[in-house]
Amino acid sequence: MTHEEHTIQAITKALPAVVSILIGKDEATVEKDIPKEIWDEIAKETKSEPDPPTHEEIIGHMPHVGAGKIQVGNGSGFIVSADGHILTNKHVVTDAAADYTIITTANDRYTAKVLARDPLNDVAILKIEADNLPTVELGDSNSARLGQSVIALGNALGEFANSASAGIISGLARFLSAISDDAKHSETLRGLIQTDAAINPGxxxxxxxxxxxxxxxxxxxxxxxxxxxxxxxxxxxxxxDLEDVREFGRVRWPFLGVRYMPIDAGTKKHFKLPIDHGLLIKGEKIPDYPAVLTQSPADKAGIRENDILLEINGEAISAEHSLEDALEKSEIGQTLKLKILRAGVEQEIQVTLEERK
Incomplete structure (x- = not known):
């Protein structure tokens, strides 16, 4: 089979399970969300018209998802169970006040419920009420290889449903700081697969x-x-995440309970530290942002502000082996052995992880 035939076969196999996600809000909410400056600009531009449009008329001409619902965004997802579990990005469904409508490749429409948003990864799980839906097969991302052929599927630019773009894996284990929502909050995404296959908004x-x-x-x-x-x-x-939702009804993550900053040459100089590596346990100079959360596993184990975390279970903390990576590989209730530096003296502390609330 040629490469082209493999590509066509793969798209044909997976595409029926790919869905578009429409994000909708009440007309009144959308009207309130539009800044006053924009309304003033519209009024200025239309004041010479014999019958300037009202706010209600302007809102009424915006794209609608359903009766009384304005479409304020869109994204893609894919069905992973015949009874309607769908995977997507957390940033696609981050707005708890919005409604989410699923459109399948067969053009069927469903209202979706957000079952879980992963607190650490950009992953969310939705559910629609349906049976005998087409599903995708989940592979093993640990077997991904540099140069491997891949195909990105989805609702490109929010306009072109059932789009496919081919490319290769051009990088592995990438780190990226990304804007996660309309409020411009950022989050660090770890261990990403980099590809030159076209990934567009939508x-x-x-x-x-x-x-x-x-x-x-x-x-x-x-x-x-x-x-x-x-x-x-x-x-x-x-x-x-899927396993947790099916078994517990939520995503469960082990929790340590510290705020920290990675140590490099600049951090070492600024805080007059004895070393230039590890994690400095440090809170923020505002209320309710302590270095060690009260009654957290770290607090119970005796970790203090200004401790430097050096190792977890004998493995040094680094960009390639971060605290997040260690927690992701650990289980709730598991006891970890931490090596810390406190006032110039190395110590070992055992901490038992609890569920992140």
Whole structure:
């Protein structure tokens, strides 16, 4: 079979399970969300008209998802169970006040419920009430290889449903700081798959598949101003979330309970530290942002502000082995052995992880 035939076969296999996600809000809410400056500008531009449009008329001409609901955004997702579980990005469904409508490749419409938003990864799980839906097969993102052929599927630019773009894996284990919502909050995404397959606004949340039609990633982000640089969340991260939701009804993550900053040469100089590596346990100079959360596992284990975390279970903390990576590989109730530096003296502390609330 030729490469072209493999590509067509993979798309044909996975595409029926890819969905578009429409984000809707009440007309009154959208009207309130529009800044006064914009309304003033509209009034200025239309004041010479014989019959200037009212706010209600302007809102009424905006794209609607359903009766009384204005479409304020869109994204993609994919069905992972015949009874309606859907994976997408957390940033696609971050607004708890919005309604989410699913449109399948068969053009069927469903109202979706957000079952879980992963607190650490850009992953969310939705549910629609349906049976016998087409599903995708989840692959193994740990087997992804540099140069491997991949295909990004989704609702490109929010306009072109059932779009596919081919490329290769051009990087692995990438780190990226990305804007996560309309409020311009940022979050750090870790261990990403980099691809030159076109990932555009709108196909965020869609699947990144291999030539066997298996999902190995969730399309997540692009670098603004750059061409052919997109990123996907490894699918193995989402598999754990799915298992948790099915068993516990929520995503469960082990919790340590510290705020910290990575130490480098600049941090060492600024805080007059004895070393230039590890994590400095440090709170923020505002209320309710302590270095060690009260009654957290770290607090119970005796970790203090200005301790420097050096190792977890004998492995040094680094960019390649972060605290988040260690927690992701750990289980709730598991006891970890931490090496810290306190007042120039190395110590070992044992801490038992609890569930993140």
């Amino acid at each position: 196909n965020s949340g869609g699947p990144l598949i291999n030539l066997d039609g298996e999902v190995i990633g969730i399309n997540a982000a692009v670098v603004s101003g750059a061409e052919n640089i997109g990123f996907a969340i490894p699918i193995n991260r989402a598999k754990k």
